[in-house]
Amino acid sequence: MSEKANNDVYLDNNATTMVAPEVVAEMLPFFTEQFGNPSSMHRFGDKVGKALKQARAQVQSLLGADLDSEIVFTSCGTEADSTAILSACKAQPERKEIITTVVEHPAVMEVCKHLEKEGYKVHWLTVDKRGRLDMQQYIDALSDQVAIVSVMWANNETGTLFPVQEMAELARTAGVMFHTDAVQAVGKVPINLKDTAIDMLSLSGHKLHAPKGVGVLYVRRGTRFRPLLRGGHQERGRRAGTENAAGIIALGKACEMAQEGLEYENSFVKAMRDRLEEGLLAAIPNCFVTGDPANRLPNTVNIAFEYIEGEAILMLLNRQGIAASSGSACTSGSLEPSHVMRAMDIPYTAAHGSIRFSLSRYNAMEDVERVIEVMPAIVNQLRQLSPYWAGDKPAANPEAAFSPTYA
């Protein structure tokens, strides 16, 4: 994509991550010499089976799960989310309500919307301007009619953390199953599931330097469960289908490395993120951080640049070899800016200009300095095109200065 590939700066790690070289090395033999089916009764299968067992233990360790049998490997985070929610509905057919939030990832949100069409009552928990939940609204929705609560651990766009451990306790007290989509949180914040009341948790390999195509659903022992895919006895009958052995082994290694890197993530990666945020806010007028800065992932910052549009910003960043993402409507081909920005009531003129920078342990401080260096000119260039902007500041009363027909 870029003209100078060696200088590329990748700050879109909440979208996907580079597979760690150590992870690649670990998985490669399982495509060639270790190609056996772990279900087979010969030595080809046996070696793979043992490697899967090790991977399961590595995931168990990162999650702080009580038992390795609580780990169910899936094909991705989305499959884990669907499995969790649909399982809870199937296992408790008399319960016809679901609690979730308005800022979930589509992997949860679209499943809930679909169940809503099929007659389920969905309690959509709202957020304030900082993206925080109202716990009273949550408590009021809990009842013995609720099949499952599904709340993300960390928001993918803003990095805002939800109090899922506290919410899981409340659900347990009310006798309601609790699931969390922790795709963005695993490997970035400490997790110790055995000390929580969380019943199910989803994670995705490619968000923590494992390859795409592998995920995990944690299912606490004793949680009523109905499989999404039935068939063979793989994953103790909870997820049929021949194991993605190489992917699972890679994920195991990635989890081990994530555990070792947790402190680095919360010190060095966080320091880079903080420098980026501080540098951009100081250099560029009319921009602000979205979400809850005091309570968020260490690697994520989302900044809304007012009066310009995100896709245009990304195209100009891309030309400089810098990768990030945006909550604008145009980047997704939809007619509305991101549902997360809308839920926080961010004005349209800012929501479309929101840019997410998400870092990883593979970034360096010089990456951050590059962004701080090029971003002011990019923002200024687009503002010179904007009808909401005049010279070096917003047009006087911007909304009135430009109010197009059918706005």
Added chain:
Amino acid sequence: MWDYSEEVKEHFYNPRNVGVLEGANGVGDVGSISCGDALRLMLKVDAESDTITEARFQTFGCGSAIASSSALTEMVKGMKLDEALEITNQQIADFLGGLPPEKMHCSVMGREALHAAIADYRGEVWEDDHEEGALICKCFGIDAVMIEETIRANNLSSLEEVTNYTKAGGGCATCHEGIEEILTKVLAERGETLSPVVKQPEPKAPLTNLQRIKRIETVLESIRPALQRDHGDVELVDVDGKTVYVNMTGACSGCSQAAVTLGGIQQRLMEDLGEFVKVVPASAMKRA
């Protein structure tokens, strides 16, 4: 990542005619800030010759919105107003070497800004007649509002009818769930439910091959005068099932707008025949 043409990228990275046009006598502000696109087009019109002498723009929007705005200003400079009003959004997209289906609305916004600016110059009130919905059919660029309105206006009740009337769903067919959802909603308002059985087209006496070809000829005859005015013409070569082969002749042959014209002919034929047909140039015909 969008698959933008080189022209789109060029016009985005180096937009022409940017900024406030001092002394503009026709200004059009259009767009939708909720969708993230808004455009102010400023024209200077020479009253004597009724010609656009200068055009500038300001745009809040994505790469293709900025590129479409830039392209539009380049296209209209030097045009007479009546000529400029003839510009279609497809022409703006063609000028840019095409736009992704999700981005066609950027070219629509350009055309609307032009109409609004000309109306402003003439002291008329421009009214937007276009409400945009979520894009359903990516093959033909048909949105939810268009589908819903067509279902209501024509009392449609099946997927096949929606495809016949709007083309939506007639391409790769992956959007059928979305179309059925809209159908279900409108049918519910009429107290009906969507039939799970795929309904066959109206049992009204099917046309014989001869009748069908004559109908096609009649439609083409009715289109020819308009083409001839532009020194072009069209003739029917063959009909093979749902494919209608035509020859574009005269000025139409090799014209960059030929594809657009074919689309228009196809639309007219589908409306008249009440079935999906594809109009293709005879040059694409498989020869025995």
